[in-house]
Each structure stands twice: as C-alpha cells, then as structure tokens.
Amino acid sequence: MRSSIRNLLLLVLLLGSSAALAEPASEASVRRLLEVTQARALLQQVQQQAQGMMQGLAQQSLRGKSPTPAQEAAITRMTARMVALIQEQLSWERQEPMYMRLYTQTFTEDEVAGMLAFYETPAGRATIEKMPLVLRQISQESQRSMAEMGAQLKAIQRDFVAEMQAASGKP
Template identity: 45%
Template sequence: MNALRNTLIVILLSIATTSMAAPASENSIKQLLAVTQAQKLADNMQTQINLQMNNIIQQALKGKTPTAKQQKAISNMKNRVTALMQKEFAWEKLEKMYIRLYRESFTEEEVAGMLSFYKTTAGKAAINKMPVLMQKSMQEIQGMISESIPQMQKIESNFAAEMKSANN
C-alpha cells in the first residue's frame, strides 16, 4: 500500500513539474528563428508562390499567347496577389505567430536544446538542406495527388450514382 502511495506521489510530482516548466522566452525563440533562417524561408515561400502562380497562369493559357488586354489583366492580377501576399505574410506578422506558437509548444529548455543542435555541423546541415527536402517532398506529393485524381473522380462519380439511386 505504501509503495502504491509513493508511486502516486512521484507521478503527481513529475506531472506538476512538467506542467510548471518555463515556457520558451521571446528572446530564445527569436534566436532560434534567426539560427534556423526562418525569415529567409518565409521570403523563399513568397518566391515559390509567385512561381506557382506563373505556372497556373501558363497552364490556364494552354500555350496561347494572351492579347495585350489579357496580358494587362494578368499583370494586374499578379501584382495584386503579390501585394496581398507581401502584406499578409510579412515577416513581422509571421514572427509574432511563430513566437506565440513556439511559446505554446516548447519549454525554454527545449528551445535551448534546439538552439544547441542547430549550432552543430549536423544542425547547420539540417537548416541548409531542409528547404530543398521539403520542396522535393511537395513536388512528389503533388505528383502523387495528380496521379490519384482519376481514381478520386471515379469514386466521386460512383458516389453520385449511389446517391441518385438512393433517392429513387
């Protein structure tokens, strides 16, 4: 009985200690964001969005050359989207969001551990290689999604037929 009581006390104390761990400070999170080049990644995201927008426009044109008026409309739309993205995804906004999310997710000790790791050779390699890895992953996932579209369309078609027959 004493062993059970002692075990419960240890468990409760460990839970209390864990829940009382200090949240990460704004300063340590800013250091982590700087070390991991988060602002550079955000800027690269803007570039990727612009490239995707250009690809979508080219696909929509289907090889046709737009008229002067169409080209002007395309340019206006691209400029408006770019301005919106720069405003909505400005580093000042993203940094505030990251600080809030990191504070909610990590303790000061955990952020300190990440900072230590990212200062190592392996950590620096992860920082430099992760964006390329993520980009390649996204490209492959997009390819997988594209390949599955016919199957999804068939499932949707079958569902529509089933719903139609269920209504009769």
C-alpha cells in the same frame, strides 16, 4: 497496499508538477532559434514559391492561347495584386509575432536550448540548409503521386457509376 498507492500518487504529482513548472521559452531564446534556423529566409522562399504559383496559374488559365494586349494587361494587374497580397501577408513583420507566440507557448526553455545546441552543430546547420530542398522535393513527388492517384480515383468513380447504373437496371 495503501502506502504504495499513496507513494504512487505522490510520484505522479511530483512528476506532473515538475513538467508544469518547466520554464516556458523566453522571447530571447526563441528569437535566437528563429535566427539560427533561418526562419525569415524560409518564409521568403515560401513567398517566392507562392508568387511563382500565382504567375503559373495565370499563364495556365490561358490554356495555351495568346492573350490580347488588354488581356495581358489584366493578367499583369491581377498577378501584381496577388504578389502584393502574398508579400504583405507572408512578410516577416506580420508573421514574426505569430512565430514568437507559438514557439513560446509550445516549447520550454530547455527544449529551445536543446534545439539551439543541435542547430549550431555541423549536422544541425546541414539540416537547416538542406531541409527546404528536401521539402520541395517531397512536395514535387507528392504532387506526382496525387496526379496518379487522381486518375485512379476517377477510374474507380467511373466503375462505380457503371456498377450503380447496372444495379438499377438503367443504361
């Protein structure tokens, strides 16, 4: 019995130490992975979407009214400032060090090699090309679902308020 416990402990130690000894991903392999997965282009798409959202919010704030020339100028300045901030904060030069740090801390060299092997196949390239579209569609569908859910949540809240008022005996 003691020898089986000792053997089990040795096995656990060996397995644990092999995982601990796994070589962290190198900067070169992570850089290659980021190139293959087109991380820079994806970040640029995120920039463009954020810019579009900012411009849409500016127009939405008008609530269908035509702005005066002074208001139009203010909107243009605000939008330009927001776009500049988005471009600065989401620039590849600013984001790349974070990507490098997180990838090298998170993945082992073997894991990055496996990802590279997949992403360099036709199926992997299709995943890279089509995933932004899938994510955009998921976002759009989710927004619609959230809008529907929001209306339902408001109805539940109204019912609750009415129920609480009835329970307190106050109209």
